[in-house]
Amino acid sequence: MSKEVFLQQLESCLLIGREEKEEVMNYYREYFEEAGPENEQAVIGELGDPAVLAEKLNREFEADMSEQNREKPDMDDQTTGSEESENSRRSTYRDFSDLGATIGDAVRATVEAAMGVADMAMGVADAAIKEVDTFRGGSGQQKYYVYTNDDMEPFTSAVVDVSDCPIRVERSVNGRFGVDVRLSVRPDDQVIVTVENGMLTVKKNRGRRRLVFGFNGGSQHVKLYLPDLEYDRLVLDTSNAAVVVSDVGRIRELLNVDTSNGSIKVENVSVDDRIRLDTSNSSISVRQTCCRRLEADSSNSGITVEQVSALEATLDTSNGGIKVKRSEIGEMLNADTSNGGIEVELSGSESDYRIIADTSNAKVYVNGRSMGSSYTSGYGRRNVRLDTSNGRISIGFTG
Amino acid sequence: MAFQIGAALLDACVLAILDKRDVYGYELTVDIKSVIEISESTLYPVLRRLQKDGCLVTYDRPYNGRNRRYYSITGQGREKLAQYRLDWETYKCGIDKMMKGAFDHE
Numbered sequence: 295m296s297k298e299v300f301l302q303q304l305e306s307c308l309l310i311g312r313e314e315k316e317e318v319m320n321y322y323r324e325y326f327e328e329a330g331p332e333n334e335q336a337v338i339g340e341l342g343d344p345a346v347l348a349e350k351l352n353r354e355f356e357a358d359m360s361e362q363n364r365e366k367p368d369m370d371d372q373t374t375g376s377e378e379s380e381n382s383r384r385s386t387y388r389d390f391s392d393l394g395a396t397i398g399d400a401v402r403a404t405v406e407a408a409m410g411v412a413d414m415a416m417g418v419a420d421a422a423i424k425e426v427d428t429f430r431g432g433s434g435q436q437k438y439y440v441y442t443n444d445d446m447e448p449f450t451s452a453v454v455d456v457s458d459c460p461i462r463v464e465r466s467v468n469g470r471f472g473v474d475v476r477l478s479v480r481p482d483d484q485v486i487v488t489v490e491n492g493m494l495t496v497k498k499n500r501g502r503r504r505l506v507f508g509f510n511g512g513s514q515h516v517k518l519y520l521p522d523l524e525y526d527r528l529v530l531d532t533s534n535a536a537v538v539v540s541d542v543g544r545i546r547e548l549l550n551v552d553t554s555n556g557s558i559k560v561e562n563v564s565v566d567d568r569i570r571l572d573t574s575n576s577s578i579s580v581r582q583t584c585c586r587r588l589e590a591d592s593s594n595s596g597i598t599v600e601q602v603s604a605l606e607a608t609l610d611t612s613n614g615g616i617k618v619k620r621s622e623i624g625e626m627l628n629a630d631t632s633n634g635g636i637e638v639e640l641s642g643s644e645s646d647y648r649i650i651a652d653t654s655n656a657k658v659y660v661n662g663r664s665m666g667s668s669y670t671s672g673y674g675r676r677n678v679r680l681d682t683s684n685g686r687i688s689i690g691f692t693g
Numbered sequence: 694m695a696f697q698i699g700a701a702l703l704d705a706c707v708l709a710i711l712d713k714r715d716v717y718g719y720e721l722t723v724d725i726k727s728v729i730e731i732s733e734s735t736l737y738p739v740l741r742r743l744q745k746d747g748c749l750v751t752y753d754r755p756y757n758g759r760n761r762r763y764y765s766i767t768g769q770g771r772e773k774l775a776q777y778r779l780d781w782e783t784y785k786c787g788i789d790k791m792m793k794g795a796f797d798h799e
Binding site: 318320324325328340 | 717718719720722732733734737738740741759760761762
């Protein structure tokens with residue numbers, strides 16, 4: 295592999311903002327320059343697989359997103375030690391060590407990878423203890439809710455409605471399910487964490503008196519460890535933070551994720567009907583997942599779909615690339631962007647498809663061959679419609 | 694080497710190098726690699742994080758028709774480094790005690 299190929303692959307696998315991407319690329323480009331052509335192969339050998347490096351950097355940037363909350367404490371939230379906070383601590387704090395100890399090892403790797411609390415290396419158990427410390431000495435405006443299956447009913451639907459707060463959903467650990475919620479709360483905010491008729495609700499109702507833009511102070515998170523059941527609906531709503539849904543059993547109706555300025559990652563999930571993912575300034579990635587209908591909408595970042603099986607997929611962004619890899623789209627694939635390339639790898643052969651691909655200022659490539667800026671082919675049962683203005687479209691078949 | 698360097702320790706090492714002089718990315722990697730085993734890919738996130746935390750700033754200098762990006766420690770970075778040095782002493786003494794068998798079980 296040459297330096298150019300390495301850098302190209304690195305760049306194409308980075309799912310981060312344009313500016314950040316430029317910084318990263320400059321760093322590694324400079325690094326190669328400094329090492330000199332004679333060390334080029336050695337550097338490539340040390341840096342390893344560009345895709346793996348990119349994944350590492352993606353996670354790093356994603357973790358930043360969720361960390362931003364803690365870095366921007368809100369000034370009028372700094373009142374401390376009030377009686378109210380004493381009370382709220384007593385009433386909301388439950389046995390942390392329990393959940394931590396059970397869940398600790400199993401989720402350590404994944405939690406470390408993407409989001410959660412400071413100093414990940416310690417894993418959930420230690421981190422939970424740490425959180426309590428922070429709380430005691432802290433602003434007095436944070437509320438914790440930690441319930442395990444000892445003190446909550448199982449649920450088959452979940453609705454999370456928060457803001458500036460990362461959300462992570464995964465399956466139970468050794469049959470133990472639970473929720474771990476940490477929210478920054480102002481005096482007139484109302485927090486609801488309940489299970490009613492099989493539905494878990496985690497919600498923060500903001501008080502009416504103020505209109506606040508920006509971050510809400512303190513580090514927050516909502517983590518759900520789902521019971522081993524089949525689900526009806528999971529509806530997750532937040533802003534300015536990442537959402538990760540991974541290794542969740544069967545969902546019958548809907549997985550809906552809404553955030554802005556935060557990435558969405560869905561991995562190893564099976565939904566009978568519909569997955570709907572919406573963010574604005576960050577990336578969406580869906581892997582090892584099946585559903586009937588997949589809708590992914592980002593505006594200023596890329597969408598990656600890998601090892602996904604769906605009847606219909608609609609992927610929409612404007613300033614980012616779209617990639618569909620090793621996926622099976624049964625009836626209809628619609629990918630639309632304006633300033634980014636589209637790369638799709640379709641299962642089967644070209645005769646299975648009806649393809650319409652259009653780009654205005656670049657070319658369409660099919661199996662590596664340039665077909666001009668517009669390409670229409672076939673009368674197959676599966677429809678593929680690819681549209682961009684300033685990016686190349688490449689279509690390949692896995693046979 | 695059986696021991697792995699953690700994030701905080703790596704931060705401390707980077708700051709300690711920057712405390713002496715401004716360096717560019719490659720130079721820094723070479724410096725650190727001369728002492729401990731790290732992968733070339735680990736330093737970028739460290740530098741970025743330190744920059745984000747206000748512990749260092751960057752500037753570009755032209756070199757051979759391109760730019761070299763230099764990293765420079767800030768006052769805040771020095772404060773952080775001082776704290777790291779204290780913590781390190783404590784940590785090192787504790788580990789030394791155990792490793793050298795001087796740990797006293799009454």
